Amino acid sequence: xxxxxxxxxxxxxxxxxxxxxxxxxxxxxxxxxxxxxxxxxxxxxxxxxxxxxxxxxxxxxxxxxxxxxxxxxxxxxxxxxxxxxxxxxxxxxxxxxxxxxxxxxxxxxxxxxxxxxxxxxxxxxxxxxxxxxxxxxxxxxxxxxxxxxxxxxxxxxxxxxxxxxxxxxxxxxxxxxxxxxxxxxxxxxxxxxxxxxxxxxxxxxxxxxxxxxxx
Ligand code: DX5
Ligand code: ZN
Numbered sequence: 001x002x003x004x005x006x007x008x009x010x011x012x013x014x015x016x017x018x019x020x021x022x023x024x025x026x027x028x029x030x031x032x033x034x035x036x037x038x039x040x041x042x043x044x045x046x047x048x049x050x051x052x053x054x055x056x057x058x059x060x061x062x063x064x065x066x067x068x069x070x071x072x073x074x075x076x077x078x079x080x081x082x083x084x085x086x087x088x089x090x091x092x093x094x095x096x097x098x099x100x101x102x103x104x105x106x107x108x109x110x111x112x113x114x115x116x117x118x119x120x121x122x123x124x125x126x127x128x129x130x131x132x133x134x135x136x137x138x139x140x141x142x143x144x145x146x147x148x149x150x151x152x153x154x155x156x157x158x159x160x161x162x163x164x165x166x167x168x169x170x171x172x173x174x175x176x177x178x179x180x181x182x183x184x185x186x187x188x189x190x191x192x193x194x195x196x197x198x199x200x201x202x203x204x205x206x207x208x209x210x211x212x213x214x215x
Contacts, residue, residue, distance in 0.1 A: 002186040002193050002215050004208065005030035005063055005172070008054075009045060010143045010196035016050075017057045019204060024060050026208045031060040032174070032194045033083075034143075037068035040092045041141035048074075048081040055082030063192075065113065065174065067140045068092060072099040075106060085109030087134045087172075090123050100129045111172070115140060120154040124161065130169050132192070133158055138175030143196040147176030152188050159189050183214045 006023045008016065008031065020031065033051060038044040051062065064083040068074070071088045072095070078086055086103045090112055093099045103110040112123050113134035123133065135158070137151035151173060158171050170191040177185060177195040185193055193215075199207050 002190050003030055004028055004199075004211055004215065005032040005192050005194045006199040006204075006208065007032040007034055007143065007174070007194050007196035008200070009034040010200040012200070017054060019200065020054055020058050020060070022204045023199065023208060024058055026205055026212075028208060029061055030063050030192060031058065032196075033062055033064045034196075035064060035066050035068060035078075036141065040069045040089065041067045043141050048077050051078065051081040051083065061085065063087070063172075063194075065134065066092075070094060072102055075099070075102045079106040079108055083108060085111055085132065087111035087113050087132070089113045089115065089140070091115055091118060096123075096126055097129065100126055104129070113140075113174075114154070116148050116150065120157045127158075127161060127165060127167055127169060132170040132172055134172040134174055136175055137173050137177070140175075145176050147178075147181055152185070155188050155190055179210060179214060182211055186215050 011019045034045055036043050036045040062084045065087045069092050086108050088099050100110050109131040111132035112130050115136050135151045135154045137147050138145035172192040173190045174194040178198045
């Protein structure tokens with residue numbers, strides 16, 4: 001069964017702690033945290049101080065998605081702020097292997113992500129270094145976009161590669177997930193499904209329960 005990872009990018013930041021507690025009280029394990037630098041992606045979201053603050057409020061798994069250039073510069077700081085897992089983009093790293101090695105060395109779950117236009121084969125040589133692969137199903141930078149179906153072909157390739165190579169990384173999908181497509185995404189064997197707008201737009205508990213019902 002797939003797990004749901006609510007993305008706080010769509011939360012009401014004025015009531016962030018409260019909303020995270022509500023999401024956690026539904027029994028949801030993962031919390032997806034989108035960090036944007038205004039360079040790798042057009043928008044800027046938040047950084048270490050915010051993660052440090054919400055860490056005090058929540059024992060959920062902090063799935064930190066770094067949409068920043070050369071994330072190797074900040075791995076220590078995100079670890080200190082309370083990340084449980086760090087995802088870096090293949091497209092943002094000059095030396096991807098060394099960056100993944102750095103996350104692993106900090107004792108965190110290590111993950112790599114690819115943008116919609118990046119072929120999945122581009123990360124074949126690091127699959128044995130990661131705990132998770134995040135397939136972007138929208139162009140990174142904003143919540144509330146439409147799901148790009150090509151992402152599911154990448155999921156299929158990743159599942160086949162995982163079997164062939166005898167690896168056990170998890171596969172995560174991020175962007176454009178809602179009540180009408182979550183069943184299909186889950187049936188494709190995605191382990192972790194990120195949802196921002198579909199969770200935080202409206203009643204959080206009701207939204208999570210109805211998404212989980214479909215799963
Ligand atoms: C996009 C972010 C996503 C985003 C998903 O750059 O990586 O995690 O928050 O938002 P929705 O679910 O609204 O598409
Ligand atoms: Zn994300």
